[in-house]
Every structure is written in C-alpha cells, then in structure tokens.
Amino acid sequence: MSSAAFLRSCRASAASTRLAQSSRSSFSTTTKLAGYEDTIQNLKIGQHTRVLYQGFTGRQATANAKESIAYGTNVVGGVKPGTTGEHLGLPVLPDVRTAVKELKPDASAIYVPGNGTVAAMEEAIENEIPLMVAVAEHIPLHDIMRVQQMLRTQSKTRLVGANCPGIINTWGRCRLGFQPLPFFKEGNIGIVAKSGTLSYEAVASTTRAGLGQTYCISMGGDVLAGTNFVEAFEIFEHDDKTEGIVLVGEIGGRAEIDAAEWIREYKKRTPNPKPFMAVIGGIESPMGRVMGHAGAWRSPGEATAREKIAVLEKEGVVVVDHPEKLGEGMKKLLDGRGRSTGGKAASGPGAMQKRGYHTMRQRPRTVSHAVPSTAQKRSLIIKPEQGLDMLRERGIKVSGANGNGKMLAISVDRSRRMLCVVASPTSEPSQVYQQSRRYPFEYGSNDATSDAMISQIAERLQISDPAKPGIKNLIEQLVDLYMKKEAAVLRTTIAISDAGEVSVTDAGFRFDDAAFRSSKRQEDVHALRDFDGEVPEELAAEKEGMAYVKMPGDGTLGTIVNGAGLAMNTVDALIARGGHPANFLDTGGKATKETIKASFKIVTSDPRVKAIFVNIFGGLTLGDMIANGILLAFKDLDLKVPVVVRIRGTNEAEGQQLIRDSGLKIDAYGKSDCYGHGTILMFVADSFEEAAARAIELAAGKS
Structure with a gap:
C-alpha cells in the first residue's frame, strides 16, 4: 500500500470508529470518542x-x-x-x-x-x-x-x-520482553523507564531494599514511544499494590515535563499521594549528540536534562543521581508517608515527599562539561552548508549570518506522537526552550501550511503579513524534504527583511540513519557523510556496532558500559563525584566478549586515559561473558592501565568468580598499594559508590 493510500485508510478507519461510537452514544448526554x-x-x-x-x-x-x-x-x-x-x-x-x-x-x-x-x-x-x-x-x-x-x-x-525490554507484572508472573528475572520480586514499587539497563538497576535497588516491584513498564529509547510516563502513571495510580513510583528518564523529548505536569494535578486531586522518585540521564551529554538511544538527543525547543530535573523537583519528585539510591530512598519516603499521615491525608499535596527528601543526601549539583559539538554520530548530521545547499536547490533564498534570527524547524512532537512545526522568535540557544512553540500536524498531510497554522506560526515568530507567503513556502519545502529524505529534524535560522522577504541564514539538518542502515534508503543523503572529519575512536566503535562519544576536555577515565541510559548516567555520576570521563561508550544491550575486547582497544587508543571503569548491568548481556571479554582484553592487548570492574545482573556471580580465578592481581581497595603497569585489576561486587571512588582515584594517579 502506498503512503497516501495508507493515510486515507487510517483516516477512514478513524472516521468509522468515531461514527460508530457516536451512534452508540446517541441516547447519552455525553459523547466520548474512542x-x-x-x-x-x-x-x-x-x-x-x-x-x-x-x-x-x-x-x-x-x-x-x-x-x-x-x-x-x-x-x-x-x-x-x-x-x-x-x-x-x-x-x-x-x-x-x-x-x-x-x-x-x-x-x-x-x-x-x-x-x-x-x-x-x-x-x-x-x-x-x-x-x-x-x-x-x-x-x-x-x-x-x-x-x-x-x-x-x-x-x-x-x-x-x-527499542525497549518490555513490560512485566511480578504479582501476575507475566513478562513480555527480556527483563532479567532473578532481580524481580513481588513488591510495591511501580517503575517506568526509558532505559533498559537503568531500569534493571532500579529493580535491583528496590529488591535489595526489600520493597520489590509491581509493574516495570518500558517507555523505550526511541524517538516515539508507544507508551509514555503519564500512561504508565495511570496504571500505577489505581493499582492497590503500587505504593511508590519510580521514573527513569533521559535527554530527548518532553516526556519528563509531561510527567511533572501530571504529578502536579495528581497531587491536587489526591489527599495522600504516592511518593515519586526519579533518575535522569544525560546531564553531561555534549550538545548536538545522539547518546546511544535513537531518541537520546534534543530537538529545537526541548528541555535539557537539568531543566527536566528542576521541573520534577519543583513538583516534589525526589531526583537522585544514581539508581542504586532508589531502594533505600523509597523506603524512607514510604516510611515518612505512613509516619506523617497515620493513614490519613498529609497536611498538603507533596508534604510527605518533601520531608522524606530532606532525610536523604541530595543529588550532587554539577557544573556542565558539555560543549557544542559539530562531530557526527552515525551519519545523522550533515554540515550546515550542505543543508543550505538542499534549500537552495528548492528555491529557498539563503543569505549570510544576520545576528540572532528567528528559529523555524520541522521535528517530532513526541508527546502527541506527531510531526510538528517548531517556531521561536529567537534562535539564541539559551532562550529557545522558553520561547518556542510546537504546532503538530498529521504525517503526510498539508496541515502544516494551512492558513490557520501559518497565522499561528507568524504570530509566534512576531512577523507581519508581508512575510507570511515566504514562511509558508519555507515550511512547505521543509516538510517535503523531511518526508522525502526521511529526516529526523530540520532546523533553520531565518531572517526577515523590512519588505517581508524570508531568507535562511543557518541550517541544522539531522537524518534518520536507521532508514539507510536497515533498508539502504536515502543513499544520496548518507553519501554526504565526511568520514575524514570524524573522530577515529567513534568510527572504530561504529564498525563494532557500538556507540562512542569522545568527551571534551582533559578526561582521564575511560568508561565501558552496556546500555545507553546507564552509560549516560555513569558519565553524569562520575563527573558529580569529581571524576573526568574521557568518553561515553555504550557496548549495546547484546554485548559479547568480542565487543568488550574491542571496547578496551578503542578506549585505550585515547592517550588521555589513565584508568578504565567497566560498569555492566546485564539483561541480555551475561556477566560471565563480560568477564571473559575483560580477561581476553588483558591477554591480547597488554593493558597498561588499571581497570575497575562492576558487574551486576544476569550471571553476575559467574562473572565475578571468573575474575577471582583469573590469576590477575586483584586490589582489595585499601589493602594493597601495589599499582604499577601491567595486569592490575580491581573488582567490586556491588557498590557503584565504591567502584566509582576507586576508578576516580586511579585515573588521578592515586594508589
């Protein structure tokens, strides 16, 4: 079926559904459309x-x-x-x-x-x-x-x-997905997460704390999720077994903002609300990069991870910097809920949560090390001049930079699960989030250039009537380019002359690499990729099926992590504790001993690296497989830097035993000061805090 026929079929189906619903409700005082x-x-x-x-x-x-x-x-x-x-x-x-x-x-x-x-x-x-x-x-x-x-x-x-591990209900013993079952326990915490590995950490933490889980629902790491935080909350709110709720988010989209707004309204209508905790990945992610997950990047006008945290905290959500803290933290909140209310309503919405929050060490406040980056990640971004050339070919006027222009983009409204026009009267990055508005439209439709839509966009851009035809033409061309070339976001900076003439001064175009990689579609766009301008380590990781981002600055601590969310959180947490990560590296959810060995080779090719932190939580990834990969790397690569390993998850005990039996020198942390070059490895069975502290010390040259 062609795209047009598909859309006609969808609309006809929608109309039929609504008509049937209306007919069934003809004798009712209210009509609810399905x-x-x-x-x-x-x-x-x-x-x-x-x-x-x-x-x-x-x-x-x-x-x-x-x-x-x-x-x-x-x-x-x-x-x-x-x-x-x-x-x-x-x-x-x-x-x-x-x-x-x-x-x-x-x-x-x-x-x-x-x-x-x-x-x-x-x-x-x-x-x-x-x-x-x-x-x-x-x-x-x-x-x-x-x-x-x-x-x-x-x-x-x-x-x-x-792009998710699925959904599980522990009390009903029902699992659709590949969650690591040994860490789940019947309990009272509902978890909804973008990241699979971070959700496993949250599960393990709540299980160790004796709380267990009710549901664990995956939002997934794609741009568009079939189920989001708010929809999962609807289940948790009315589930009698769910007493506390955990949200695991990250950069990209506004699902966390929507969640905060829902929590605000929930607390208004609920006398004794369930407590909320959260962890948000990507605080230190460099601007403009895709951080492993397909959806882990910010489109124009979207909040940063820090801004998401601030909004959640404003609504009384306890935000921690590592999922290991969720279990004991939630125990305190639940204890505070019962103790402060005696089974009755607290003194006001969120009163219990704020008291519980102050009994815990607050999430460390970090100073961002993120800087804008023009490097590509897996061929998604083309150079600004190449984007301008695409517009020239479509008859769009392109002019030189004209200071702070206006921002106009075609992107995805992730909350509404639709395409949208994003418009802001300023292109200044620090102001776009507050100033921009989204105008959603149906995929494949002409709604983006309707008179009503153009009038709304023109009002937001603060432009006069003479510029409206130029804005309409630009949007029409951007939408056509977006559809035909399978773009992810097309952002432009525009200037308006006194006569109302519209010209484009800058272009930031991102295309969907999955269309090319899975189906070899859009070869002409991906032929524009400039391999010579890319970071060698990032190219090497890509060939191995991994995601690598070289962090700016004088990073001395290499990281090897499975899962994009966990890799983002590992970098965030290390920086919050005074560390200096040299890289983000996501081995992927199906890491093998060969990819682990390749990870070591790539990470140690960066001369800045003085120590390596391996942080693995296994779902599909097996702990013994990871251990074998580490041992293979020591055998074949002649490693000259100390390595700190934290293996949790599937087959963790087997992985730990393999390392103990390896014959490598094992640092007991505090019991040995023998750090020279060679096969020195420190193993930590459980604690992220202990592992992170030791890795930071070793990277700083401390024995």
Whole structure:
C-alpha cells in the first residue's frame, strides 16, 4: 500500500470508529470518542493474560519464551508465516489472523527479525490484539511514525516500545520482553523507564531494599514511544499494590515535563499521594549528540536534562543521581508517608515527599562539561552548508549570518506522537526552550501550511503579513524534504527583511540513519557523510556496532558500559563525584566478549586515559561473558592501565568468580598499594559508590 493510500485508510478507519461510537452514544448526554487513550488499561497484564509470540520459532523468541513460561507467563502459542505445527509444545499458526481466531491472545510479544518488525506491528493492530510489545532497535523513524498514525486512529491495541525490554507484572508472573528475572520480586514499587539497563538497576535497588516491584513498564529509547510516563502513571495510580513510583528518564523529548505536569494535578486531586522518585540521564551529554538511544538527543525547543530535573523537583519528585539510591530512598519516603499521615491525608499535596527528601543526601549539583559539538554520530548530521545547499536547490533564498534570527524547524512532537512545526522568535540557544512553540500536524498531510497554522506560526515568530507567503513556502519545502529524505529534524535560522522577504541564514539538518542502515534508503543523503572529519575512536566503535562519544576536555577515565541510559548516567555520576570521563561508550544491550575486547582497544587508543571503569548491568548481556571479554582484553592487548570492574545482573556471580580465578592481581581497595603497569585489576561486587571512588582515584594517579 502506498503512503497516501495508507493515510486515507487510517483516516477512514478513524472516521468509522468515531461514527460508530457516536451512534452508540446517541441516547447519552455525553459523547466520548474512542481513541488510543482507551487502550491504557490493556497494560494491566497478569495471570489472565494470554500471550502470543510473533516470530515464535526464532532463536531469540524460543529462548525468551522458555524463560517466560518458566516464570509463569501464560504463553498460548505463536506465529510463523506459512507454517502450521507445534513448538515448545504449543501451537504454531501461519498468520496473526488465524492465531487471533484460534488462540484469542490478549498480548503479543514481537520477535520478528529485521524489517519484519513493522509489518508484525501492523498485523497486530489490524487484528486488534489488545497489547503488543516490540523490543527491536533500529526501526526507521518514518516507519514508526506510520505505525503511530495507525495507533492514533483506533482504540483496541496498545504498544509498549519499540527499542525497549518490555513490560512485566511480578504479582501476575507475566513478562513480555527480556527483563532479567532473578532481580524481580513481588513488591510495591511501580517503575517506568526509558532505559533498559537503568531500569534493571532500579529493580535491583528496590529488591535489595526489600520493597520489590509491581509493574516495570518500558517507555523505550526511541524517538516515539508507544507508551509514555503519564500512561504508565495511570496504571500505577489505581493499582492497590503500587505504593511508590519510580521514573527513569533521559535527554530527548518532553516526556519528563509531561510527567511533572501530571504529578502536579495528581497531587491536587489526591489527599495522600504516592511518593515519586526519579533518575535522569544525560546531564553531561555534549550538545548536538545522539547518546546511544535513537531518541537520546534534543530537538529545537526541548528541555535539557537539568531543566527536566528542576521541573520534577519543583513538583516534589525526589531526583537522585544514581539508581542504586532508589531502594533505600523509597523506603524512607514510604516510611515518612505512613509516619506523617497515620493513614490519613498529609497536611498538603507533596508534604510527605518533601520531608522524606530532606532525610536523604541530595543529588550532587554539577557544573556542565558539555560543549557544542559539530562531530557526527552515525551519519545523522550533515554540515550546515550542505543543508543550505538542499534549500537552495528548492528555491529557498539563503543569505549570510544576520545576528540572532528567528528559529523555524520541522521535528517530532513526541508527546502527541506527531510531526510538528517548531517556531521561536529567537534562535539564541539559551532562550529557545522558553520561547518556542510546537504546532503538530498529521504525517503526510498539508496541515502544516494551512492558513490557520501559518497565522499561528507568524504570530509566534512576531512577523507581519508581508512575510507570511515566504514562511509558508519555507515550511512547505521543509516538510517535503523531511518526508522525502526521511529526516529526523530540520532546523533553520531565518531572517526577515523590512519588505517581508524570508531568507535562511543557518541550517541544522539531522537524518534518520536507521532508514539507510536497515533498508539502504536515502543513499544520496548518507553519501554526504565526511568520514575524514570524524573522530577515529567513534568510527572504530561504529564498525563494532557500538556507540562512542569522545568527551571534551582533559578526561582521564575511560568508561565501558552496556546500555545507553546507564552509560549516560555513569558519565553524569562520575563527573558529580569529581571524576573526568574521557568518553561515553555504550557496548549495546547484546554485548559479547568480542565487543568488550574491542571496547578496551578503542578506549585505550585515547592517550588521555589513565584508568578504565567497566560498569555492566546485564539483561541480555551475561556477566560471565563480560568477564571473559575483560580477561581476553588483558591477554591480547597488554593493558597498561588499571581497570575497575562492576558487574551486576544476569550471571553476575559467574562473572565475578571468573575474575577471582583469573590469576590477575586483584586490589582489595585499601589493602594493597601495589599499582604499577601491567595486569592490575580491581573488582567490586556491588557498590557503584565504591567502584566509582576507586576508578576516580586511579585515573588521578592515586594508589
């Protein structure tokens, strides 16, 4: 089906749904139109949930299904296109339609490889499966925008993901995804997270504190999430077992801002509100970079990590700088809630939370080391002049810099899950967040250039009527370029002459690398990539399937971390404790011993590095595999710098034992001052604080 036909189909479906709803409600005093928000309750999984696997017989799906079945998940069968049979003692059916008819699933775990993920999601929507969980990474942005368009026009199917570890309910023993099960425990904390590895840290922390969890819902690290913080809160608010709520966020989008606004209203309507805690990654992330996750970057007018933290704290959310603190912190908040209220309402909204907050060491306040960077990350950003050339080819006037112009961009409104025009009367970076406004429009429509929209944008830009035709033409060309070349954000700085003539003085264009990498689309755009201008370590990491960002300044501490959120948080936390990280390195969620060895080679190629901190929390990543990779690096690379290792998560005990039995010198921290060159390794079983402190000391040359 063509894109245009697809959109017509979506709109027709939406109109049909609304008409049917209106007809059913014709004798009611109020009419509620059905929509995607009506699917939030589908997140309430449990023992009753009948789970279908799409891509059932694949290697990863098979291993995952075995674990989930052993955990107690009610897996009823799966789909393999064109095949009827049996797998793991359960039925295999040839298509989703047949599976829905015969197995009546409540949820689908999508493990279809490659480009098939999008088609699998479309099948789940078309057959009205109440919940679908997509764990896949690297889905092209414009493909997922079309899926989001489908979701908005119906009221039956809810999406969790993509690019996420899934959803789990501990009390119902129901798991859709690949969460590390040994760390989950029936309890009273609801967790919703953008980052998989940070969510695992949060789970482990609340389990160690004796609290456990109710639900852990993944928002995922993509630009557009099927389920966001606010929608998860709707479940936690009304779940009797959930007593405290944890939010794990990061740079990119405004989901954390939306969450703060929801919390404000929740506390107004609730006499004894549940306490909230949060950790936000990316405080120290260099401007303009994509930090591992596809969605971990700021588009024009979006808040920084620090600004998100400030907004959350204003609403009484306790924000900590490392997830290890969430368990004991939440215990204090829950204790304060009971002690201060005696089961009755506190003296005011958030009163309990603020008292609990002051009993804890506050999150360290850091001074940003982030500076603007023009280097690319995985070919997403083209040079400003190349962007201006694209506009010239479309007949847009380009002029020299004209001081502080106005900002006009095409981007994604992540909250509304739609495209949007972003307009600001200033292009000054420090003012754009406060001054900009977003004007959403449907994917593939002409709404962005309607008279009503242009009038609103012109008013925000503070321009007169003579400039409106030029603004309309620029937006029209930007939208067309965005759609045809699969852009992620097209930002321009514009100048307006006294006669109302519009010209572009600067361009910041970012394109979706997943479209090129997964489907070889947009080769002409990605041919513009200037490899000679990129950082060698970043190119080497890219070839290994990892994300590396060289941090500015005199960084002396190399970092090797699995998972983008955890890698961002590790850099943030090290800087907050006086460390000087030399790099951000995300090995990816499926790190192997070979990628760990490659990580060491890349990190030690930076002559600034005086010590290395390996911080791993395993989900799909296995602790013993990581340990073998570290040992392989020591054997083959002749490492000359001390290494601090923290392994937690799946197979952590096996990994720890491998290192103990390796024959390498193990520093017991404080019991040995033997630090020369060679195979010196310090192992920490649990504490991030202890590991971070030792790594910082070693990088500073202290024995």
